[in-house]
Amino acid sequence: MADQHKRIARRSGASLNLQLGTVVMVEPAGLGQRFKTEFVGMERGRYIILRIPRIPGVTDHLYPEKPITMRFMHEGHIYGFGSEVVWVMSAPYKLLFLRYPEEVEILNLRGCQRVDCFLPSALKCKEEWRQGVILNISCGGCQAVVEERDGQALPQVGVDDVVMLEFRLVGSEQSIMVGGLTKSVNLSDTRLFLGVKFDDDMPEYTQSLIERYVESVADYFSE
Numbered sequence: 001m002a003d004q005h006k007r008i009a010r011r012s013g014a015s016l017n018l019q020l021g022t023v024v025m026v027e028p029a030g031l032g033q034r035f036k037t038e039f040v041g042m043e044r045g046r047y048i049i050l051r052i053p054r055i056p057g058v059t060d061h062l063y064p065e066k067p068i069t070m071r072f073m074h075e076g077h078i079y080g081f082g083s084e085v086v087w088v089m090s091a092p093y094k095l096l097f098l099r100y101p102e103e104v105e106i107l108n109l110r111g112c113q114r115v116d117c118f119l120p121s122a123l124k125c126k127e128e129w130r131q132g133v134i135l136n137i138s139c140g141g142c143q144a145v146v147e148e149r150d151g152q153a154l155p156q157v158g159v160d161d162v163v164m165l166e167f168r169l170v171g172s173e174q175s176i177m178v179g180g181l182t183k184s185v186n187l188s189d190t191r192l193f194l195g196v197k198f199d200d201d202m203p204e205y206t207q208s209l210i211e212r213y214v215e216s217v218a219d220y221f222s223e
Contacts, residue, residue: 009113009218013081013101018042022072024050026096029067037096039072045100047086052094062088068098077114078107114138115217121167123194125157125182134167139211141180141197148190155192157185163196169213176206 018039027034035058041049048070052059064085071080081101089095119134123144132146144165148154157163161182168175179202184195 009106011104011106013104014045016044016079016081016101016104017074018048018072019074022074024070024072026050027069027071028061029069031061040095042100047100048083048098050096050098052088052096059088059090059094062096064088070098080105080107113214113218115214117170117217119167119169121165123155124164124166125155125161128155130155134165135193137210138214139198139207141183141195144194144196146192146194154187154190157182157192157194159183159185163194165196169209171213171216172209176209178202178206178210 020040022039023036024039025034025036035053035055037053038051039048040051052062062085064087066085068083068085069080070083071078073079081104083098083101085096086099087097089097114136115138116136117134119137121132121134121144123130123132123146130146130152131149132144135143135145137143142165146154159182162179163182164177164179166175166177179199180196181199182194183197184193186193
């Protein structure tokens with residue numbers, strides 16, 4: 001079962017989701033060693049820009065057309081792709097330009113892959129119901145956001161608070177309710193972002209509904 005969970009998917013390079021400051025591992029072909037550095041920018045479809053770390057001799061292995069493998073982690077997935085060096089800039093900053101990948105391999109380390117979504121929901125915490133939206137979901141949890149509305153202050157939520165979510169999956173006329181614990185709480189202006197881990201004793205029927213929804217969304221975006 002564990003091997004089935006660690007599935008490798010292939011996606012178009014256009015779906016690459018890299019955030020500024022992401023730590024990446026770079027392995028030049030033939031070197032047999034990797035080095036850690038930081039993603040600092042890109043022009044989608046053309047190139048990716050990385051910092052060149054202060055490692056003695058590293059630039060000896062970085063030159064135009066040199067094959068490169070790059071990997072990084074994001075939300076429980078390992079992303080990897082092959083590329084090649086486009087340009088090495090030494091001044092005023094040491095930067096490495098890599099060719100933008102046509103295809104990206106994704107190794108899912110979660111028990112269920114996570115997909116982006118936009119599912120209106122109701123969230124209950126400390127006996128108070130608030131309207132929100134689920135931004136991404138897997139069979140093990142989700143990220144939800146609650147906004148200030150009609151003068152109501154944001155709910156006071158902490159890590160490991162018990163919450164209840166009610167929402168309807170796209171294509172279904174039936175609402176489902178899922179309990180869970182908050183594992184991350186982030187406040188941004190008038191929005192509260194919550195990372196929720198679903199209860200392990202979720203009913204099998206509810207679990208299967210979420211799994212089928214996640215698979216259908218993932219399959220749609222992989223076509």
